Amino acid sequence: MIREFGTGDIVYLVFAARWTLALTALAFAGGAIVGLTLAVLRISPLAPLRFLASLYIQIVQGTPLLVWLFLFYFGLSIAGLPVNAWTAAALAYSIYGGAFLGEIWRGALIAVAPTQWEAGASLGLTYVQQMRHIIIPQAVRIATPPTIGFLVQLIKNTSLAATIGFVELTREGQLTSASTYKPFAVYITVACIYFLICFPLTQWSRRLEERFNVAR
Amino acid sequence: MKYGLQFRDVFAAWEFLLEGLAVTLALSVCTMVLGFFLGLACACARTYGGARFKQAVTVYIETIRNTPLLVQIFLLYFGLPSLGLRLEGFDAALIALVINLGAYSTEIIRAGLEAIPKSQIEAGQSLGLTPWQIFRYIIVFPALKAMYPALSSQFILLMLATSVVSQISVQDLFHVGSIIQSRTFRDFEVYTVIGCIYLALAFMMRGVFAVIYRQVFAR
Amino acid sequence: MSRVELINVSKNYGPLRVLNDVSLTIETGEVIAIIGRSGSGKSTLLRCLNGLEPIQSGTIMIDGVKVNDPDTDLRKLRQNVGIVFQSFNLFPHLSVSDNITLAPRLVLKQSPDQARKIAADVLARVGLADKIDAMPQQLSGGQQQRVAIARSLAMNPQLMLFDEVTSALDPELTGEVLRVLEGVAREGMTMILVTHEMGFARHFATRIVFMHEGKVWEQGPVAETLSHPQTAELKSFLDAVLN
Numbered sequence: 001m002i003r004e005f006g007t008g009d010i011v012y013l014v015f016a017a018r019w020t021l022a023l024t025a026l027a028f029a030g031g032a033i034v035g036l037t038l039a040v041l042r043i044s045p046l047a048p049l050r051f052l053a054s055l056y057i058q059i060v061q062g063t064p065l066l067v068w069l070f071l072f073y074f075g076l077s078i079a080g081l082p083v084n085a086w087t088a089a090a091l092a093y094s095i096y097g098g099a100f101l102g103e104i105w106r107g108a109l110i111a112v113a114p115t116q117w118e119a120g121a122s123l124g125l126t127y128v129q130q131m132r133h134i135i136i137p138q139a140v141r142i143a144t145p146p147t148i149g150f151l152v153q154l155i156k157n158t159s160l161a162a163t164i165g166f167v168e169l170t171r172e173g174q175l176t177s178a179s180t181y182k183p184f185a186v187y188i189t190v191a192c193i194y195f196l197i198c199f200p201l202t203q204w205s206r207r208l209e210e211r212f213n214v215a216r
Numbered sequence: 217m218k219y220g221l222q223f224r225d226v227f228a229a230w231e232f233l234l235e236g237l238a239v240t241l242a243l244s245v246c247t248m249v250l251g252f253f254l255g256l257a258c259a260c261a262r263t264y265g266g267a268r269f270k271q272a273v274t275v276y277i278e279t280i281r282n283t284p285l286l287v288q289i290f291l292l293y294f295g296l297p298s299l300g301l302r303l304e305g306f307d308a309a310l311i312a313l314v315i316n317l318g319a320y321s322t323e324i325i326r327a328g329l330e331a332i333p334k335s336q337i338e339a340g341q342s343l344g345l346t347p348w349q350i351f352r353y354i355i356v357f358p359a360l361k362a363m364y365p366a367l368s369s370q371f372i373l374l375m376l377a378t379s380v381v382s383q384i385s386v387q388d389l390f391h392v393g394s395i396i397q398s399r400t401f402r403d404f405e406v407y408t409v410i411g412c413i414y415l416a417l418a419f420m421m422r423g424v425f426a427v428i429y430r431q432v433f434a435r
Numbered sequence: 436m437s438r439v440e441l442i443n444v445s446k447n448y449g450p451l452r453v454l455n456d457v458s459l460t461i462e463t464g465e466v467i468a469i470i471g472r473s474g475s476g477k478s479t480l481l482r483c484l485n486g487l488e489p490i491q492s493g494t495i496m497i498d499g500v501k502v503n504d505p506d507t508d509l510r511k512l513r514q515n516v517g518i519v520f521q522s523f524n525l526f527p528h529l530s531v532s533d534n535i536t537l538a539p540r541l542v543l544k545q546s547p548d549q550a551r552k553i554a555a556d557v558l559a560r561v562g563l564a565d566k567i568d569a570m571p572q573q574l575s576g577g578q579q580q581r582v583a584i585a586r587s588l589a590m591n592p593q594l595m596l597f598d599e600v601t602s603a604l605d606p607e608l609t610g611e612v613l614r615v616l617e618g619v620a621r622e623g624m625t626m627i628l629v630t631h632e633m634g635f636a637r638h639f640a641t642r643i644v645f646m647h648e649g650k651v652w653e654q655g656p657v658a659e660t661l662s663h664p665q666t667a668e669l670k671s672f673l674d675a676v677l678n
Contacts, residue, residue: 062372062418064379066390067411074403119524122485123538123590124514133537137528152282159284163383170287177294184295191283191291198282 005182010189016172017193023158023168026090028151031097038102040131043109053102060099065160068092073164085166093154093161100150108143109135145212148205152198159194169193225400226409229392236392237413243306243388244375247313251374252367254314255321262322263329273322280319286380288312293384309381317374324370328363329355361433368425372418379414389413436499438463438594438625439484444493446476446483453479454490455649463593466626468636468657471646472672477629480646481596484627485509485516497594514542517587518596521603523579525571525586531558532567535586543590550589557585561615577608581615588619595619597628633676637661645669 041053060068072095073088081087112135120130162171173190177183258276261269280288293308303311332355340350382391393410397403439461446454453476461467469477482488483495486502486509495502500512526534535557536550545553558564561581571579580600587595597616601609613635620626620639630636636643636657643660645653647668653660664670 058419059415062376062415063411064376064390064414066379066382067407067414070407071404071411074407078404113524115520115522115524116526118487119520119526121509122487122513122516122518123586124510124542125538126510129541133541134526138526141528156282156284159286160380162286170284170290173287173290177290182298184291184298187287187291187295191287194283194287195279199278202278202282 005176005180005185009176009180009186013169013172013176013186013189014193016167017169017197019166019168020155020158020170020194021197023089023093023161023166024151024155027093027097027154027158030090030094031101031154034094034098035101035105038098039105039109042102042106045127057099057102060096061103065092065096065157066163068096069160069164085161085164088164089158089161089166093158096157097150097154100153101147104146104150105139105143107146108139111142112138141212145205145209148201148208152201152205155198155201156194221405222402223405223409225402226396226405229396229400232392232396233389233409233413236387236389237417239306239387240375240378240389240417243310243313243378243381243386244371246310247317247374247378248371250310250314251317252321254318255325258318258322259325259329262326277319277322280316281323285312285316285377286383288316289380289384305381305384305386308384309378309386313374313378313381316377317370320370321367324363324366325359327366328359331362332359364425364429364433368422368429371425372421375417375421376414437461437496438465438498439627440494440496441480442494442496444480444483444490444495446479446488446490453649454483457493457649457651459644459651459654461625461627463625464623465642466620466624466640467628467642467644468640469627469629469644469646470631470633470636470672470676471652475646476649477646478598481518481598481627481629484596485513485518487518510542514590515593516596517590517592517594518598519580519583519587519600521599523571523576523583523603525579525583527571529571530567531563531569531571531574531582534571534582535589538586539589553589554585557588558582560588560618561585562611575608576604577611580604580612584612584615584619592624594625594627597626597630599629599631601630601632631676633661633673645672647672 038053038057041049042057044050044053069088069092072092073083073085076088077083116134116138117130120134125133158168159170161168162174165171167175169190173186177186180186258273262273265273289309289312292303292312293305296303296308336354336358337350340354345353378388379390381388382394385391387395390410393406397406400406437460439459441457441459444454444457445452455476457476457480469480471477479488483490484497484502486507490503493503497512497516501507502509502512526537529537532551532554535554536545536547539545539550539553540547555564555567558567561584563578563581563585566574566578566582571582574582580603584600600616601612604612609632613632616626616628616635617639628636628640640657643654643657644651645660645664645666645668653664653666653669660669661673664673
């Protein structure tokens with residue numbers, strides 16, 4: 001049955017955005033764990049670890065996110081687990097986000113001057129202590145703007161979870177569009193909601209970056 | 217029940233996969249060329265143009281960069297017909313991708329143009345070169361070199377992102393994969409193979425870009 | 436047992452031989468000024484002493500511990516060997532106090548209070564007691580370098596290495612750093628300085644080591660060596676720096 005696209009639908013779409021945000025939070029948390037591990041491995045003194053981390057990043061950054069979503073969606077049943085869009089999406093986004101965050105954070109880690117490692121080492125600090133107290137605190141400042149930038153990418157990319165039936169903002173848009181047959185109005189609304197979430201973050205990231213560049 | 221992996225059915229459809237690959241390649245190459253020139257025009261408008269131009273370009277970039285590509289594609293393919301403009305799937309996809317890549321490459325190209333020190337332009341002016349000559353002989357080459365790494369990784373991301381057009385039934389590599397899946401029920405195998413093809417494509421592009429860089433810029 | 440002993444030490448960077456069969460013995464309480472042209476290997480020698488750079492052959496012993504031995508715990512060794520760098524290398528994200536107390540707390544397991552007390556003490560020794568809560572970027576270059584020296588002193592090292600510690604400073608700021616070095620020397624610290632400050636070397640060093648082409652070309656007591664150089668290379672070096 002076709003009905004009108006009205007205020008109620010808009011409220012419904014705004015409400016669906018909470019699943020977009022929930023998935024983003026989950027993806028970011030998973031991606032952060034994977035990414036931090038990768039970043040540390042990428043600058044490890046052990047060549048095989050560096051190689052494995054770099055291989056992972058090359059592979060994930062060389063395949064579409066859509067493929068990961070479908071692989072996990074269908075792979076779960078092969079692994080004998082119940083097929084569930086939440087689990088599949090959480091896994092796929094962690095794998096995917098980890099590769100990008102890993103690269104961003106590795107860049108930040110190596111942007112800290114090598115003399116800082118030396119200064120730590122010559123005071124008798126262990127590798128882990130140098131990392132924890134000297135390198136990471138400095139890297140965090142460098143990494144914050146691009147990390148927020150990637151968060152925006154992540155929010156936008158959660159729209160792809162709609163393709164495996166995960167009901168978030170874009171999927172809700174598809175459903176509303178199908179029932180109201182007002183695709184233009186619906187997708188403009190959807191785009192506006194994404195914009196309202198992403199734009200402040202983009203601006204924030206840019207301001208932090210400018211402040212950081214001035215401070216240097 | 218134990219699941220046995222079986223790739224035979226997937227490989228049997230290799231001609232079909234090739235067709236999909238051709239569509240993905242065509243879409244990617246067209247988008248790269250058109251998107252680059254759109255980005256170049258916008259970057260020039262933003263760097264050298266008047267205030268009105270700058271504003272328009274900023275609105276364009278921010279709109280595109282803060283909304284998902286998938287929604288942009290849906291808007292063009294499903295939304296425009298209700299305004300009386302019906303686009304073929306491939307055309308809608310191409311337009312959406314060009315608009316999308318244009319926004320990202322504007323930023324990259326602008327950064328490249330701005331990487332040229334003012335003193336270089338002043339040196340050109342003091343030699344009596346026209347603005348066009350300055351652009352042609354002093355700015356273009358070093359600017360291209362500065363923007364090349366970011367631009368080439370953006371192109372690879374774009375190629376991977378074309379997989380999204382499968383959602384409006386454009387028969388690209390990913391969509392072909394879904395069709396094979398629905399025929400063979402070999403879900404996992406199909407997407408593994410598709411993933412590997414994309415991966416190979418990404419590596420190939422990286423290789424080609426590296427060779428071009430060495431040939432053109434490395435001295 | 437000598438404090439520092441180098442026996443036939445050689446080091447290469449690829450095909451380039453930067454240290455060529457260096458032998459040198461340093462006793463407790465000595466202040467050694469290593470001089471020489473840039474590229475003569477003097478900074479490299481210093482960095483080899485606390486294991487920041489590996490060597491290809493020979494032996495380096497500090498207090499009887501072999502530095503270039505994979506079984507040696509370099510961390511333990513470095514607690515006894517302080518080094519101050521040309522570019523200060525303070526930790527920009529930490530306050531002066533945290534810069535100084537970090538290693539005592541983490542490595543020597545001092546309590547925060549105890550470490551802070553020591554920080555106040557070493558800062559007083561370098562004349563910066565009032566800067567304990569400043570951030571490094573609020574300090575002048577000379578002050579930053581004095582904090583770096585204090586950071587090293589807080590570990591209570593038995594040997595201190597100084598790698599051209601005044602070279603990155605404006606001329607008017609070198610004096611304050613040299614005065615701090617004098618103070619440390621007077622307390623009886625064993626010190627090895629790579630330096631261009633001939634005035635400082637003349638007054639406070641006990642021995643001059645002149646390096647040339649990766650070798651210890653000439654060495655001896657300060658006054659004699661500087662006034663009666665035995666080799667043509669040292670003579671021409673001195674002529675160049677003293678004029």
